[in-house]
Amino acid sequence: xxxxxxxxxxxxxxxxxxxxxxxxxxxxxxxxxxxxxxxxxxxxxxxxxxxxxxxxxxxxxxxxxxxxxxxxxxxxxxxxxxxxxxxxxxxxxxxxxxxxxxxxxxxxxxxxxxxxxxxxxxxxxxxxxxxxxxxxxxxxxxxxxxxxxxxxxxxxxxxxxxxxxxxxxxxxxxxxxxxxxxxxxxxxxxxxxxxxxxxxxxxxxxxxxxxxxxxxxxxxxxxxxxxxxxxxxxxxxxxxxxxxxxxxxxxxxxxxxxxxxxxxxxxxxxxxxxxxxxxxxxxxxxxxxxxxxxxxxxxxxxxxxxxxxxxxxxxxxxxxxxxxxxxxxxxxxxxxxxxxxxxxxxxxxxxxxxxxxxxxxxxxxxxxxxxxxxxxxxxxxxxxxxxxxxxxxxxxxxxxxxxxxxxxxxxxxxxxxxxxxxxxxxx
Ligand SMILES: Nc1nc2c(c(=O)[nH]1)N[C@H]1C(S)=C(S)[C@@H](COP(=O)(O)O)O[C@H]1N2
Ligand SMILES: [Mo]
Numbered sequence: 008x009x010x011x012x013x014x015x016x017x018x019x020x021x022x023x024x025x026x027x028x029x030x031x032x033x034x035x036x037x038x039x040x041x042x043x044x045x046x047x048x049x050x051x052x053x054x055x056x057x058x059x060x061x062x063x064x065x066x067x068x069x070x071x072x073x074x075x076x077x078x079x080x081x082x083x084x085x086x087x088x089x090x091x092x093x094x095x096x097x098x099x100x101x102x103x104x105x106x107x108x109x110x111x112x113x114x115x116x117x118x119x120x121x122x123x124x125x126x127x128x129x130x131x132x133x134x135x136x137x138x139x140x141x142x143x144x145x146x147x148x149x150x151x152x153x154x155x156x157x158x159x160x161x162x163x164x165x166x167x168x169x170x171x172x173x174x175x176x177x178x179x180x181x182x183x184x185x186x187x188x189x190x191x192x193x194x195x196x197x198x199x200x201x202x203x204x205x206x207x208x209x210x211x212x213x214x215x216x217x218x219x220x221x222x223x224x225x226x227x228x229x230x231x232x233x234x235x236x237x238x239x240x241x242x243x244x245x246x247x248x249x250x251x252x253x254x255x256x257x258x259x260x261x262x263x264x265x266x267x268x269x270x271x272x273x274x275x276x277x278x279x280x281x282x283x284x285x286x287x288x289x290x291x292x293x294x295x296x297x298x299x300x301x302x303x304x305x306x307x308x309x310x311x312x313x314x315x316x317x318x319x320x321x322x323x324x325x326x327x328x329x330x331x332x333x334x335x336x337x338x339x340x341x342x343x344x345x346x347x348x349x350x351x352x353x354x355x356x357x358x359x360x361x362x363x364x365x366x367x368x369x370x371x372x373x374x375x376x377x378x379x380x381x382x383x384x385x386x387x388x389x390x391x392x393x394x395x396x397x398x399x400x401x402x403x404x405x406x407x408x409x410x411x412x413x414x415x416x417x418x419x420x421x422x423x424x425x426x427x428x429x430x431x432x433x434x
Contacts, residue, residue, distance in 0.1 A: 080104070083114060086183055089171075094122040095222075097165070099186030102312070102333065103320040107360075108190055108368045109160065112244050115189040117251040118165055121221035124271045128255040131219070133201075133239075137276035140206030147255050150239060153196045153204075159238065159261075160367045162335045164188040164307045166264035166291055166412035172399075173410050176419075176430040179318040184418060184430060185310075188335070190368035191252075193259050194242025199234045202277075211277035215284075216258050219273035226267045227281035228260065232305070236261050239272070262337030262366040263305040264412070266291050296407030307337035309396050310415035311344055311371075311388035322377055322426035330373040332357070336390035341369040343389040348375070350383030350419060350433040351398070357386070382422040383433060400434060 048054075074081065083098040090096040100116040117123070128147045136142040168187035171177050178184050207230070214233050218224040228237070238259040241248060248254040253270025260267045266286055281287065281303070293301040311334035316322045334341045341363045345354040357371035371386070388396040399416030406413075421431040 081114065083116060084182060084186075086171075086178065095120045097167075097187065099182045100189050101319075102181045102186055102188075102314045103317050105314070106331065106370070108333075108370050109244065110189040110191055110368075112191070112246070112249050112252070115191060115243075115249070115252060116165075116187050118187065118265065119220065119222070119251075119270070120224060123250050124218070124220035125250060126219060126255060126271055131255055131273070133256060133272060134274045135201065135205040135277075136274070137215070137278050138208040138211040139202075139277050140208065141204075143205045145201070147241065150196065150201070150256070151241065153200050155196055155200050156194065157197070157238065158192055158194050158242075159259075160190060160192045160364060161259060161261045162188055162190045162307075162366065162368045163259075163265045163268055164310075164335070164337075166266060166304070166307070169310075169414040169416070169418075170411040172416075172430075173403075173414055174408050176432045179430050181312050181314050181317040181418075182319060185312040185314075185333075187265070188333075188368070190335075191243045192245065193238060193240040194245075195238045195240030195259065198237040198239050198258065198275075201239060202233065202275075205277075207277055210279045213278050213281050215274075215276040215278060215282050216267070216269040216272060217274040217276070218253075218269045219271040224266075224269050224286065225282065225284045226269060226286055227278075227284065228258075228267060229281075230277075232260065232263065260305075262307060262339075264291065264307055267305065291412055293406065293412050294409040296409070301406075301413075304413055307335070308413065308415045309336035309338065309341070309388040309390045309394050310334070311386040311396060312418050313346070313384050313386050313420060316384065316422055316426075316428045317420055318428045318430055321428045322422055325377055325379050328375055328377050330357075330375060330384070332371050332386050334369045334371060334386070334388040335367070336388065336392075336394065337366060338394060339391045340365045341388055342391045344369070344371040345387040345389070346371075346373045347385040347387075348382045351385055351417070354387065377422075379424055381424055382420075383431070384420040384422060384428075385417050387417055399432060 081101055081104040085098040097118040098116055100110055100114055131147055133145045165187035169184055172184055212230050214228045216226055240257055240259050241255055243252055256272045257270045258268055258272050311332060313332040315331045334344045344357040346357045347354045357373050360370040363369040396415060396417055402416040419431050419433050421429045
């Protein structure tokens with residue numbers, strides 16, 4: 008018998024023994040046990056669930072799988088009062104329910120300005136025009152035949168993530184304060200490959216990228232960035248892009264604000280200056296205290312958040328607990344994450360999980376003992392350029408309080424003696 012076989016048979020015998028015990032306990036357990044919270048399940052009794060008595064669904068009962076029905080609470084959520092219509096709106100990634108670094112495709116927050124465009128891939132075209140030697144039009148099949156295909160994990164953060172928190176703590180949950188971020192493995196080709204095919208003229212300094220949705224989302228991207236690490240992608244997490252994420256084609260602009268990652272990409276125009284479109288003038292621009300505006304603020308600075316505990320994921324047990332969170336930087340790789348349990352007085356280094364990759368979410372943990380005292384939980388990200396995530400008051404000193412975008416200030420969660428957790432600020 009193989010080692011694995013032995014193991015399985017031992018487990019099976021234990022299971023049968025447990026079943027004998029449970030049979031006696033069950034009669035009591037079912038009626039009384041589920042009536043009120045007072046009756047705790049006896050940890051020594053293993054209830055035999057129906058799965059051990061009856062056959063389960065056969066294969067292909069569900070040709071495309073979905074999560075367990077017991078995970079129904081793990082969903083994207085929105086904030087009703089935030090936007091005037093469903094079509095120009097946003098929902099949020101349930102960060103407090105996730106672990107590791109990759110965001111499952113169905114839980115990636117969505118932000119669109121004119122709803123989800125439904126595009127037939129066979130009819131879709133990408134045009135390249137403007138300051139190029141050869142204006143060109145590509146089908147999806149053309150793009151998939153380009154050499155140099157890559158798979159890369161990158162975070163996308165909307166510049167408005169945490170924007171509702173500029174003037175003080177507001178939303179109770181990291182899903183709402185920090186959930187406009189996702190981290191996906193993209194499949195595609197370097198944008199440079201396609202630009203080389205069309206031949207950029209020497210005076211081509213900027214690109215206009217345009218979406219095929221009803222908003223025709225457009226942004227200007229400097230040519231250095233476009234040639235450095237931007238990708239044209241058709242895949243996410245090993246399969247086709249989801250419609251919400253730009254099926255069949257999106258541009259990936261690593262480390263830069265999500266607004267520039269145009270979905271349903273249909274056109275790239277080369278020019279000698281930025282286009283000054285709505286999304287880079289009236290929007291995605293921050294009014295400073297002295298009346299001037301910060302513009303073309305492309306890079307997402309280092310940021311982090313403790314996802315557990317957090318308001319939607321309170322502490323439930325005294326004794327050993329695992330604090331967990333996410334850190335990222337649009338300038339490079341996360342080098343260190345510090346965690347404070349007392350509102351920033353004392354800091355300890357968190358354990359970074361695995362080897363962080365550039366411009367991608369990094370998971371951190373702190374294993375700690377909770378004695379039931381109040382905590383003020385904070386995290387502070389440091390990247391490999393030496394940039395240190397600022398406090399909210401440091402940020403406001405430089406940026407004032409008119410801003411919406413680029414709020415990367417340190418988040419504080421108050422954990423109360425009963426474990427309930429709230430969004431607060433410490434000064
Ligand atoms: N064509 C198009 N691209 C778009 C948008 C849009 O409305 N239309 N929204 C932008 C904004 S503001 C953000 S933050 C990201 C959101 O990407 P996601 O929906 O994959 O989360 O897409 C960007 N690309
Ligand atoms: Mo955005």
